[in-house]
Amino acid sequence: MEVTVLSAQPFHDIRVRNYEDDLSSCRIPLAELLDPVGVAHVTAEVTRIDVDARTVTTSAGAAYGYDRLVLAAGSRVNKPDLPGLRQFGFDVDTYDGAMRLRRHLETLSGGPAAATVVVVGAGLTGIETACELPHRLRELGMTPRVVLVDRNPLVGSDMGASARPVIQKALSDNGVECRTDVGVTAVGPAGVSLTSGEQLDTATVVWCAGMRASALTEQLPVAHDRLGRVAVDDNLRVIGVPAMFAAGDVAAARMDDEHLSVMSCQHGRPMGRYAGYNVISDLFGEPLLALRIPWYVTVLDLGPAGAVYTEGWDRMVVAQGDQAKTTKRTINTKRIYPPLTASRADLLAAAAPELQARP
Numbered sequence: 001m002e003v004t005v006l007s008a009q010p011f012h013d014i015r016v017r018n019y020e021d022d023l024s025s026c027r028i029p030l031a032e033l034l035d036p037v038g039v040a041h042v043t044a045e046v047t048r049i050d051v052d053a054r055t056v057t058t059s060a061g062a063a064y065g066y067d068r069l070v071l072a073a074g075s076r077v078n079k080p081d082l083p084g085l086r087q088f089g090f091d092v093d094t095y096d097g098a099m100r101l102r103r104h105l106e107t108l109s110g111g112p113a114a115a116t117v118v119v120v121g122a123g124l125t126g127i128e129t130a131c132e133l134p135h136r137l138r139e140l141g142m143t144p145r146v147v148l149v150d151r152n153p154l155v156g157s158d159m160g161a162s163a164r165p166v167i168q169k170a171l172s173d174n175g176v177e178c179r180t181d182v183g184v185t186a187v188g189p190a191g192v193s194l195t196s197g198e199q200l201d202t203a204t205v206v207w208c209a210g211m212r213a214s215a216l217t218e219q220l221p222v223a224h225d226r227l228g229r230v231a232v233d234d235n236l237r238v239i240g241v242p243a244m245f246a247a248g249d250v251a252a253a254r255m256d257d258e259h260l261s262v263m264s265c266q267h268g269r270p271m272g273r274y275a276g277y278n279v280i281s282d283l284f285g286e287p288l289l290a291l292r293i294p295w296y297v298t299v300l301d302l303g304p305a306g307a308v309y310t311e312g313w314d315r316m317v318v319a320q321g322d323q324a325k326t327t328k329r330t331i332n333t334k335r336i337y338p339p340l341t342a343s344r345a346d347l348l349a350a351a352a353p354e355l356q357a358r359p
Contacts, residue, residue: 001283004040005030006056006064011095016265017332018098019129019301021136025333027095028340036344046073049219051241068243068279072272073214075227075249075263079207084187089207092129101206105140113201115142118192120184121209122150123158124300127167129208130176131303147177147200149192150209155180159298160315163308170305211263213250220244225252227263234290236275237282245279247271255293259313265336267293270355277353295358299328311358327359335359 012033014026030041044058049069057063077093079085090101108114115137119130130148137144148155148171155178156167171178179194184205186193191201213228222230222240229252231239236253238244248268253261261267274291281288298310307324310317319327335356339346 001280002040003038004042004064005034006042006044006046006058008043008045010041010043012338013095014332014336015094016336018092018095019125019132020332021102021132021139023095023098023102028338032340032342033338033347036342037347046216049216051220051244054243066243068245068283070275070279071214071216071230071238071244071246071250072248072275073216073250075211075213077207078210078212082184082186084189085184085205085207088187088189089205091207092125101204104204105136108140108142108203112143112145113190114203116145116147116200116202117204117206118147118149118200118202119206119208120149120192121207122148122152122155122178122180123208123210124156124298126150126208127156127171128301128303129206131170131174131301131305133206134175135304144175145177146175147179147202149179149182149184149194151181151183153181156300159300160310162317163298163300163310163315166308166317166320167300167302170302170308173305174303211249217246217250225260227252234292235278235282235288236271236291237278245275245282247275253291255296259296266297269336270353273351273353276351289353291353293355297358299324299331299359301325301328301332331359 010030012028012030017026034041046056047059048057055063055065077091092098117133119126130146133146134144156164159167183195184192185195187205191199192205193199217224217228217230220230220241224230229250230246232246232251232253233239236245236247238246248271249263253271255261274289278288296313298315300308306321307328308317309319309324309327339350
């Protein structure tokens, strides 16, 4: 049996930390994780999947045949075709994008517009980014102004009634202004225009408004949900496509009888474990394991204001402030990391199809 990983980058990036300032420990060479267990890895961008011929093709024209394919190509920030967004906007979607933002912030100087950052999208990534930016700007010698913009009438609209007051207070304590019920019409080098008619003078617009599954899913002859994901069964097999499994942000998997997976490491990591186990079991005619996760939590970093920890799909607050911040730090710096020991035994143990307890 041969296992090969095709990845556009030769790294495993700890993506959920990209809103932070120090990313020095967030990029791990794939060789350190795959070589010890004998998994081949090729740095290549996959551009085509032929489900009939069972091949994948890269941008360089190389073709790889497969007996089974695991699609784990992730997601990307969803940037609409707004004037100036791609030219002047920033994001924290990738390590490279976050580093580009960091370098940009370090070059800023001048008046209030230079010290103003507009964050678009008040979901979890947007909130964490907005809460982190004021003290980052202060450390660069600026008097910060951070404005969080969202089309929804409420900040953190998916976080529920229990967590929302905690988030709103944290934004206020961090000095973050909010503009809700408005969208963006254009982004320029010196400002952003809103649907309300307001013009915000700024040198920095950070786009955090929504995610979409990898465009590779569009090549599969099946239905897609509103996020571009494909449906998988309880064993992570793509429904309607033979010999293919999917895990992470490209897959819509049932976590229980009522709820589908969300785009998060909380679900992506166990989906990867089970997909890896099941694809080999499928090849050798062994029983497959059904993935169901009986708990759901959300831990949202609120910068100097701490964090908020919720449990359940209705997101009831069970901890906040310093207590929740300690849990968030443990998750960000330990729980979501693969073993860095270069030990075959440690790496295989971490990939076992077992569910972690809630953090």
